[in-house]
Amino acid sequence: MKKLLLAFCLSAVIGPAWAHHSAAMFDFSKTVTLAGTVKEFQYTNPHSWLQLLVVSPDGRTVEWGFETEGPSTLLRAGIKAKTFRPGDKVTVVANPMRDGRPAGSWISATTADGAVYRLRPGGPPKGAEPRSKSAP
Amino acid sequence: MKQVREGWRAEPDISRLVRHWSAVGVAIAGFAIAPHTTLGQNYLPRDAGSTANAADKPAPNTPIPSYYAASYHAYQKMKAAARGGTRYTRETYAKMPDWSGVWTSDPRDGLKFDPEQRGNGFGGPLGPVTAHLTPRYRAAYEAKLRNIAAGNEWDQLSDCLPAGYPRFLTEPFLREFIVTPQETWWINEQQSEARRIYTDGRGHVPDDAAQPLWDGDSIGFWDGGTLVVHTIRVTHGEYQRSQPDYSYQTSTVERIRRVDANTIVDDVTVWDPKGLEQPWHVTRHYVRVTNPGSRIDMWSCEQNNNVVRTASGGSQFILPGETVKIERSYKEPNTFYLSEVQKKLFGEDEAESNSK
Numbered sequence: 001m002k003k004l005l006l007a008f009c010l011s012a013v014i015g016p017a018w019a020h021h022s023a024a025m026f027d028f029s030k031t032v033t034l035a036g037t038v039k040e041f042q043y044t045n046p047h048s049w050l051q052l053l054v055v056s057p058d059g060r061t062v063e064w065g066f067e068t069e070g071p072s073t074l075l076r077a078g079i080k081a082k083t084f085r086p087g088d089k090v091t092v093v094a095n096p097m098r099d100g101r102p103a104g105s106w107i108s109a110t111t112a113d114g115a116v117y118r119l120r121p122g123g124p125p126k127g128a129e130p131r132s133k134s135a136p
Numbered sequence: 137m138k139q140v141r142e143g144w145r146a147e148p149d150i151s152r153l154v155r156h157w158s159a160v161g162v163a164i165a166g167f168a169i170a171p172h173t174t175l176g177q178n179y180l181p182r183d184a185g186s187t188a189n190a191a192d193k194p195a196p197n198t199p200i201p202s203y204y205a206a207s208y209h210a211y212q213k214m215k216a217a218a219r220g221g222t223r224y225t226r227e228t229y230a231k232m233p234d235w236s237g238v239w240t241s242d243p244r245d246g247l248k249f250d251p252e253q254r255g256n257g258f259g260g261p262l263g264p265v266t267a268h269l270t271p272r273y274r275a276a277y278e279a280k281l282r283n284i285a286a287g288n289e290w291d292q293l294s295d296c297l298p299a300g301y302p303r304f305l306t307e308p309f310l311r312e313f314i315v316t317p318q319e320t321w322w323i324n325e326q327q328s329e330a331r332r333i334y335t336d337g338r339g340h341v342p343d344d345a346a347q348p349l350w351d352g353d354s355i356g357f358w359d360g361g362t363l364v365v366h367t368i369r370v371t372h373g374e375y376q377r378s379q380p381d382y383s384y385q386t387s388t389v390e391r392i393r394r395v396d397a398n399t400i401v402d403d404v405t406v407w408d409p410k411g412l413e414q415p416w417h418v419t420r421h422y423v424r425v426t427n428p429g430s431r432i433d434m435w436s437c438e439q440n441n442n443v444v445r446t447a448s449g450g451s452q453f454i455l456p457g458e459t460v461k462i463e464r465s466y467k468e469p470n471t472f473y474l475s476e477v478q479k480k481l482f483g484e485d486e487a488e489s490n491s492k
Binding site for chain 1: 284287288289290291293294308309310325326377425427429430431432433435436437439440441443450451452453455456457
């Protein structure tokens with residue numbers, strides 16, 4: 001029973017809103033999937049960011065940023081400072097920004113070898129609803 | 137799972153105890169309460185051999201403002217029932233509860249003050265708050281929720297300020313308990329925030345030397361393996377994002393204990409004459425973190441903080457390559473991080489206090 005309890009806790013601790021800021025800028029009703037090349041993995045507090053260079057359909061390269069948790073939480077999910085290195089090919093699933101800028105709240109990241117680094121179950125959290133209709 | 141939950145209820149319900157004690161023992165501790173007054177203090181060291189700074193040790197039963205009376209009475213009654221508490225020393229340290237290791241708030245408690253409140257608090261709507269708010273604090277809470285619904289929410293954490301107590305209890309991330317005979321530190325890695333709970337017999341800081349503190353002024357005693365804590369003089373704030381506010385008159389009594397190898401429970405009762413019509417009792421849970429390599433490091437909030445406040449009071453990112461013009465004016469130290477609703481609410485509290 002205790003093992004079950006701990007397993008539940010460790011999976012639930014990696015929710016989307018363990019944040020030092022409001023989450024109102026994200027649209028939890030939508031997800032985006034983007035494949036690109038790692039520019040930088042900022043393994044930092046209060047949040048880590050995975051910066052990904054993504055080639056858009058018109059041929060432009062756009063830098064996307066995906067916000068996730070700080071190092072101690074990532075480490076517990078098996079994500080280390082060198083898990084994502086510059087030049088790595090990665091596919092990220094995220095909740096995008098409401099205002100359309102190239103950033104999002106990280107749901108999962110899949111590396112070229114097929115390893116999936118998931119911080120929470122796919123899609124919006126249970127019960128999540130948009131808190132605003134437009135960008136603040 | 138059910139067994140664990142039942143185990144949490146094994147301890148006496150603090151709210152029932154508080155009601156009982158309030159009925160029979162208000163007068164006993166009343167001598168210690170004096171509104172905005174202090175008596176002569178004795179700062180001489182009480183514990184031979186203590187390394188604590190003697191000047192930081194107010195006398196037991198140092199008078200404190202009357203708005204803390206109800207919680208202090210409850211605390212004093214618990215202390216009397218525990219015959220003054222269990223005295224631990226350096227020599228008997230091995231008999232103290234072992235709360236070593238790394239802990240975190242039980243995720244099932246959610247990002248809300250009362251785990252019994254519906255909803256999880258993760259980007260989704262919460263159910264009705266379980267606190268009995270005063271009309272003024274309820275109106276402010278409803279105004280806050282309207283602002284959030286409009287996308288305008290700011291968190292003082294985004295200013296790299298601490299969560300402050302009692303919000304401290306709700307925060308996730310890694311925690312440690314540093315237990316010693318003289319004091320216990322309860323640390324959360326976020327902002328490297330630490331509560332210091334003095335168990336060396338001292339009283340609260342006297343009124344003429346006190347000020348609101350982010351994590352309050354906490355004294356406590358050990359009732360066997362339970363740490364009983366009385367906290368006053370907090371800085372006004374909010375219980376959590378999307379949660380009500382609390383005033384500077386807030387005080388709490390906690391009973392903190394380890395109920396099994398992997399669970400620490402904190403029974404918390406909150407008094408707030410400004411914000412609550414009756415004490416608010418909640419039970420929070422903390423679970424042991426067993427992942428290899430989990431450890432607490434210095435938390436530098438400014439290292440990667442690109443959140444800025446919008447003109448409408450919301451939160452937004454500055455992304456790589458972006459430059460925003462921020463109109464920066466003088467930051468009034470006690471209010472710059474508050475919402476307009478909070479400024480009005482806490483301003484009214486202060487005006488009322490000053491008028492007396």
